[in-house]
Amino acid sequence: MRNLLFLFIFCFSVSITAQELNATVVVNAQQTGNENLQQFKTLEKQLKEFISSTKWSDRSVTAQERINCNFVINISEYSGNNYKATLQVQSSRPVFGSSYTTPAYNINDKDFTFEYIEFQSLIYNPTQYASNLISVLAFHIHMVLGMDADSFKPEGGDAYFKQAQNIVNFSQQENYAGWKLADGLQSRFALIDNLLSPTFKAFRTVMYDYHRLGLDTMGDNQKDAKNQIAKALVLFNDMNRRRPNSYLLRVFFDAKAEEIEQIFSDGPSVDIANLIDTLNKVAPIHSSKWRNIKI
Structure with missing residues (x-):
């Protein structure tokens, strides 16, 4: 025992x-x-x-x-x-x-x-x-x-x-690419600098609203969940106007583009006019996916 x-x-x-x-x-x-x-x-x-x-x-x-x-x-x-x-x-x-x-x-x-x-x-x-x-x-x-x-x-x-920013700061002492401002707009430095900048505050709001208010409520009411996801994504408009084609947007849509296409191509219909306009502005590289959204 x-x-x-x-x-x-x-x-x-x-x-x-x-x-x-x-x-x-x-x-x-x-x-x-x-x-x-x-x-x-x-x-x-x-x-x-x-x-x-x-x-x-x-x-x-x-x-x-x-x-x-x-x-x-x-x-x-x-x-x-x-x-x-x-x-x-x-x-x-x-x-x-x-x-x-x-x-x-x-x-x-x-x-x-x-x-x-x-x-x-x-x-x-x-x-x-x-x-x-x-x-x-x-x-x-x-x-x-x-x-x-x-x-x-x-x-x-x-x-x-x-802590990711701390890692960037103490890694700058060595001569490796990706840690400094001079390494460009798609470096580790740029990624965390943007993420913690007030200019890109909407990104973090979208991360929560998209997942917690949208995806996590799909089982309760699919139509309401889709509306919440669309509402979250439209928040990228202002951020994109301030900083078009930012690295953060690329990172987000590299992960999410296929999923967004699937969400809005199936299930109950919702108003997607504003959403499609936003997606074409903030993630034009995925325009072929946005054209597949029919509902």
Whole structure:
């Protein structure tokens, strides 16, 4: 009996202290022509363990609350311990009352070079720089956590986004691309700077309204939920007038364009005239999808 009680307590404690992410990691080195080298397999295994075992915040979560996310590293070149790659990061979140999961973050970071020695220790310190490999991953992990939190609570991702900004600040000391203002409008610097700027405040409002007031209410009243989603998306109009074609809008619609097309091409009819006008203005690159919306 005591053994059973101990086992119950142990399992319960593991559940409430589970890490925040349920992550898959893929290291694809096909472009190098040497994709079967052991060092790539070791890197993949180490990164999986690093992401899954690191405690990224003070928040306690159950295993069911873990965020599903994918990290795909496509290595194009390597020389010794130096690697050139791109990093695709995707995350999703469950929709209340359904088995459906909605994409929350989808980004392709093309400024990803790093040093790696096989079996080196991978340790994240939230207050200091360790390596570009760790900094880039930690930055996007905090973006995943922040986007997820914003979708459940108004500006719920503040702590995560501010830590992402801290990572940008202490990573600027090294000579790697993506961390500085001079690195352009689609850098890690630009992404977090925009996200925390009052100019783009509507973005975070949309994240909450779209998910919590829209998608999460689909099971109660699909027509009302669609109207809420349309109302949320129209908020992008003012933001786009101030800063047309912003990186934040691209990040949002890279994750959401296909879903928006599906939502408004099925189910009960709602007035979409203003919505279509907004979508064509703020995300013209997806105009072929907007043309498919018929209801």
